[in-house]
């Protein structure tokens with residue numbers, strides 16, 4: 001059985017719009033602050049939490065991710081129905097991002113739409129913020145050694161991680177040569 005190979009696209013704000021935000025400074029507006037010494041690239045992304053009145057909190061973590069050996073089989077995607085999740089590279093390395101648009105978590109057997117799954121390569125300076133409910137593969141570091149990301153996501157009550165495992169014939173191959 002030949003699995004579909006995902007086309008890897010360069011990450012851009014426009015291409016990623018239905019999945020979330022790209023956190024970057026290239027071509028972005030800024031405010032000059034601190035007596036002219038600093039550019040503030042303001043509100044590049046919004047942290048979403050489902051139940052702020054019930055104590056949902058936005059938290060900041062660091063993920064040290066082992067490198068993913070390519071080619072890699074995408075056998076599952078996950079989503080966070082109760083909040084957004086942002087990954088910002090700390091070591092300036094490129095990484096791969098595999099996403100599908102959010103779907104209606106209120107219906108049974110809700111799952112990613114196979115034909116809408118897309119793969120992106122970051123430029124090493126770009127971070128991403130998955131919108132609440134965006135299907136995505138867990139972090140995919142592809143450098144020669146472990147990578148590190150600053151992660152901003154939601155802490156609170158309830159299940160905030162749905163996983164969907166594909167049928168074997170639905171799995172996809174992810175590969176990338178720089």
Ligand SMILES: NC(=O)N[C@@H](O)C(=O)O
Pocket residue numbers: 078085136137138139161
């Ligand atoms: N589970 C967890 O904290 N990490 C994943 O959500 C991920 O997207 O890597």
Ligand code: NI
Pocket residue numbers: 078080085136138
């Ligand atoms: Ni996640």
